[in-house]
Structure formats: C-alpha cells, structure tokens
Amino acid sequence: MTIVLNTLEEGAVSGQISTLINGDMEVINTSDMKIAHCMGCNLCWLKTPGICAIKDDYEGILKKLVVAENLWLVSDTRFGFVDWRGKKVMDRIVPMLNMYVEFREGLERHEVRYHPLNFGLLYKGKADQDFLEEWSRRVASNMAGRSLGVIKMGEE
Amino acid sequence: MHVVIINGSPRVQKNSNTDKIIQSFGKGLQASGATYELYSLSNRQEWDAAREAFIGHDQIIFALPLFVECVPGIMLEFLESLPTERKSPAQLSFILHGGFDEGHQFRLGERFLQSLPEQFGCTYGGCLIQGGSFLIRFRDDEKMKETMTKKLDAYIKMGQSFVSNGHFMTEEARKFIGYEKNPWIVHLLFLIFIKRLVRKNFERFAQQWGCTRPLDDKPYLL
Numbered sequence: 001m002t003i004v005l006n007t008l009e010e011g012a013v014s015g016q017i018s019t020l021i022n023g024d025m026e027v028i029n030t031s032d033m034k035i036a037h038c039m040g041c042n043l044c045w046l047k048t049p050g051i052c053a054i055k056d057d058y059e060g061i062l063k064k065l066v067v068a069e070n071l072w073l074v075s076d077t078r079f080g081f082v083d084w085r086g087k088k089v090m091d092r093i094v095p096m097l098n099m100y101v102e103f104r105e106g107l108e109r110h111e112v113r114y115h116p117l118n119f120g121l122l123y124k125g126k127a128d129q130d131f132l133e134e135w136s137r138r139v140a141s142n143m144a145g146r147s148l149g150v151i152k153m154g155e156e
Numbered sequence: 157m158h159v160v161i162i163n164g165s166p167r168v169q170k171n172s173n174t175d176k177i178i179q180s181f182g183k184g185l186q187a188s189g190a191t192y193e194l195y196s197l198s199n200r201q202e203w204d205a206a207r208e209a210f211i212g213h214d215q216i217i218f219a220l221p222l223f224v225e226c227v228p229g230i231m232l233e234f235l236e237s238l239p240t241e242r243k244s245p246a247q248l249s250f251i252l253h254g255g256f257d258e259g260h261q262f263r264l265g266e267r268f269l270q271s272l273p274e275q276f277g278c279t280y281g282g283c284l285i286q287g288g289s290f291l292i293r294f295r296d297d298e299k300m301k302e303t304m305t306k307k308l309d310a311y312i313k314m315g316q317s318f319v320s321n322g323h324f325m326t327e328e329a330r331k332f333i334g335y336e337k338n339p340w341i342v343h344l345l346f347l348i349f350i351k352r353l354v355r356k357n358f359e360r361f362a363q364q365w366g367c368t369r370p371l372d373d374k375p376y377l378l
Contacts, residue, residue: 037230039198040167040221046358047365049373066376079275081268084232091229098372099358101256102351103343108256114374128271134264138225 002070005030005061007085008124013074016153020122021072026064030089033057038091045099050113058092065096065117070148072120077127081135086123096143104144112144120148127152157190157319160209162197164220164231169196173292174219177253180308181219184315197234210238214246216278221289222254222265241277248273249281249324257288259333282324284314285333294361 002025004017009031017027034056043053052058065071075086082090096117097110119140121132129150136147161182165174178194185192195206210216220231227235250269252262262285273280288307295301310332317328338346362371369375 037166037228037233038223040165040223040228041171043365045371046362047367048375049362049367049369049371050375063376066374078232078236079268080271081226081232084229084236087224087226087232088229090224093224099362100355100371103346106337106343108258108261108338111372113372114377131264131267135225138264142225 001026001068002072003028003061003064003068004072004074005089006074007031007083007089008074008076013122013124013153017072017074017122020151020153021120023070025070025072028061028064030057030061031085035089035092037088038094044095045097049098050095052092052095054092058089061089061092062095065093066114068117070118070120071143072122072148074122074153075124077123077125080126080128080131082121082123082127082132090139093143105141107141109142109144116144118145118148119143121150122153123150124153157185157215157322158213159185159190159192159318160206160213160216161192161194162206162210162216162218162234163194164197164218164228164234166198166228166230167221168198171293172196172198173289174221174251174253176292176308177251177289177311178219180311181251181315181318184312184317185319186315187312188316188319190315190319197230203234203237206234207238211242214244215249215281216246217249217251217281218269219251220253222252222262226265226268235272238276240275246278247281247323248276248278249318250283252283252285253289254287255290257334258338259285259287259336261287262333281322282326282329284324284329286310287334294357296361296364 004027006027006029035058036054041053075082098113100111121136132150136150140147161178163174165172169175182192195202266283269283291300292304295304
C-alpha cells in the first residue's frame, strides 16, 4: 500500500500523481485538513508511546501509515526546499519512530515503531534537485526504508 | 554589537533546549559588552515583533533544533513571511543543534541554512553546530547535570567569540560540532554496554512523565 500526502491544492495535480506513482495507492489531500505543526513535546516518545498529543486530522494519517509500505509527499517548494506545508506533514511523522536508539548502517537512528517505510517526493516549482534527493534519502533512512525518488512535476 | 536572536523551535519556551542554549550564548554576548533581544516562534504573538526586528537590525541569529533532517516547519512558515529584499545590509547566522551527537547528522541542515542568507539579501555569518542536546531537558542525576552544565557553558564562550570575531566562520566554531561520526569503539561499547544504559534512562524519564505503556508500544496496530 502506498500513501500519498498531497499538500497542494486539492485536485490540481491528481492526474499527474496517478501517472507518476504506480500501484495501489491512496491520495490524502491535506490542504483542507486541520494539521498543526509538531510542537516537539516528546510525549509520543515518552508519555503516550506512538500517540501524538495534538488531536487533529493527522491521527487518521498515522493510522494509515502503520499499514503502508510507501509514503510519497507531494509538495510545493520554497527557498530551494519543500515549503512549510510539505515540511509540516513530515515533522509530524515522529510517532512512527520510538525513543530507543540504535546504529543502522553505521548511523545513530531511532528504532522504527512499526516497520520500515519507503519515502518519495513529488515537487512543484523551482528547487535544488540534488538537495531534495539527499533529503529524501535521509528521511527514508530515518524510517529504515529507501528513497523512492524525487520527481519534479510538470506545469499544469 | 546588538544581536537579534530568533528561536526557531516550535517547543514552548520554558521546555525549549534551544532557549537554554540561547540563554547561555546570550550570557557570553553580554559578558563581551554586546546586547541582544530574543523572539520565540513557538509563541505566535511574537511573530510580528520578530519580523520587525529582522527587518530593522543588521546582526541576526536563528537558533533551531534539527527537525526531520532540516529546518522545523514552523520556522519555514516564518521565513516565508519575511521580505526577501532589504534596505540596509545585514548578516544572518545560525545556531543548529539536535538530539543525536554525530556531526554528519547536521550537514544537510547546515547546507540549507548556508543557502538562506542570500535569498534574503543578507550575508552569511556561519553556522554553529552541536548535537547531543536531548539531556539538556532531562538531566536528573549529578553526572548528567555536570555534563550538561559543561555543554551550556561552552555556548557562553561561543557568545564571547561571536562578539570578538563578528561571525561563526572561525576554527573554534567549526570544531564545535565534535565527531563527524562516532569512532568504531563507541559502536562496540554501545552494543555491549551503552545501549542498555540508554534504554534504562529513557524508561526512567518516561516513568517520571507518568507513562504506563512500553516505549516501543504499537498503539495503532490491530
């Protein structure tokens, strides 16, 4: 199962998403959802393991991610990177990991709470492709998965 | 010298490790005769004043924790609200920290921060990096307290160094990051000894917070 978090305006890119990403997928449009910034409170690691303290629409996303293999982020860009709307939904991924640390491929990492998750990025606008590829690799590696790639979307 | 410091962490100021780092760094600034004003992005009420300060001053430092390999989303949102052109020149510098202690964990975040100043018409004043800040908040025995006091004191020195050099582009600031990767001996010690100790510490912290579930709980798995 592939979960696609589309942080662009709903509908604007649905055609492109289905051509660029293969297989069984569910697209979640986050632009009209209530999702706050992660506040770094650590409760999902140390008080209610796996459960975010912020009660908003992200909980439904987490419940889908625990049975997904692949996660794609669809995001606009700013300053050469994904914009804050795209980054916001990735910052909230923390409950998918747990507090414990280990060395994975020689690097300090948190343990994955459920299972490895692969990560890919579809982006719009002008950005640093090389930077985004490295970011995608690092994000995937944090979740013990691999990068599915970084793809620039065509203009509508 | 007058410095505007903006805390880019989303965590409330009283629990913010970034704030504790800033307080120590600020002591160093003051000890060398500089002054500073501080804004915290975790408090939306301070955003307008932070923006005004960014526009009106020439020495600006963003201090931030690494979040998912880069800048926290909340700080990106604030950056988007800033003007990208300036009337008067300014220098933009950064203090980047995070839980893990290996230097390489911060390099991508650093690369992003390096690219920012010119996008706001500013010059780059360097990036002071150090990991291992998780225990700033959790020190609960003498040894941890001692280690963390030493860590925060090092920021006082870097505050003084910032006043005398005017930036973080010094050998001293470059070395502040420590090990790029842990040496093999640490990996070995981790496997046979440290891992268990660290897990016990985490479990103790969790207990203090009233946690009743195992830390590797899987609440959403049916």
